[in-house]
Amino acid sequence: MKLYYAPGTCALAPHIALEWIGASYEAERVELGSEDYLKINPLGMVSALKDGDHRIMTQADAILKYIEMSFPDADLGVAKDPLSQFELDEALAFLTGDFHPAFWPFFSAPRFTVSTEDSAINDVREASFARIDRVMTHLEALLKDGTYVVGGKRTIADPYAFAMTRWTAHTPKPWQDYPAVKRFMETMLDDKGVQNAMKAQGLS
Numbered sequence: 001m002k003l004y005y006a007p008g009t010c011a012l013a014p015h016i017a018l019e020w021i022g023a024s025y026e027a028e029r030v031e032l033g034s035e036d037y038l039k040i041n042p043l044g045m046v047s048a049l050k051d052g053d054h055r056i057m058t059q060a061d062a063i064l065k066y067i068e069m070s071f072p073d074a075d076l077g078v079a080k081d082p083l084s085q086f087e088l089d090e091a092l093a094f095l096t097g098d099f100h101p102a103f104w105p106f107f108s109a110p111r112f113t114v115s116t117e118d119s120a121i122n123d124v125r126e127a128s129f130a131r132i133d134r135v136m137t138h139l140e141a142l143l144k145d146g147t148y149v150v151g152g153k154r155t156i157a158d159p160y161a162f163a164m165t166r167w168t169a170h171t172p173k174p175w176q177d178y179p180a181v182k183r184f185m186e187t188m189l190d191d192k193g194v195q196n197a198m199k200a201q202g203l204s
């Protein structure tokens with residue numbers, strides 16, 4: 001398998017999952033939106049995964065599920081009953097549909113205003129903080145009683161939450177300000193697979 005990534009993006013999540021399954025893989029750094037990368041993923045975004053001859057796979061949550069289901073022995077999922085699957089899918093949908101988009105106005109503020117004035121762009125960025133706090137507060141609640149995002153065990157939801165929670169370091173209320181999230185992040189930072197993926201992406 002080959003993962004296409006840009007450092008510190010949500011592609012850190014499948015990168016960690018690939019470390020956790022213990023199979024051999026490649027990770028190739030790409031330039032988001034570049035001509036070369038658009039030929040691989042027409043959306044120009046990461047994450048993207050190539051597995052053998054299969055077409056390029058995109059969307060972090062789908063890629064994470066693919067990795068989880070392809071390597072059942074790594075046990076990165078939950079029990080196969082409907083309620084347990086719902087819990088995992090609900091968490092992945094929250095991370096994809098609520099958590100990740102909360103950061104778009106922060107990282108890509110010019111896309112959210114027709115103005116080119118610095119003040120307008122700063123306003124967009126500042127407006128994102130309330131939304132980011134809202135999703136972080138929800139994550140805090142998910143982590144309140146344990147170390148993992150779902151089901152009291154390590155799953156693919158953990159690296160996904162970890163990769164994006166790191167981004168709060170650039171906001172006025174970083175992850176250290178949320179006690180349960182802080183505990184989670186510190187546990188993840190102690191993990192060898194997390195450390196390997198971060199090192200490979202040049203992150204500290």
Ligand SMILES: N[C@@H](CCC(=O)N[C@@H](CS)C(=O)NCC(=O)O)C(=O)O
Binds near residue numbers: 009010046060
């Ligand atoms: N729904 C996509 C979102 C991917 C996404 O927004 N990735 C960001 C990095 S975290 C990106 O590639 N941004 C480049 C851009 O917005 O042009 C997924 O889950 O893979």
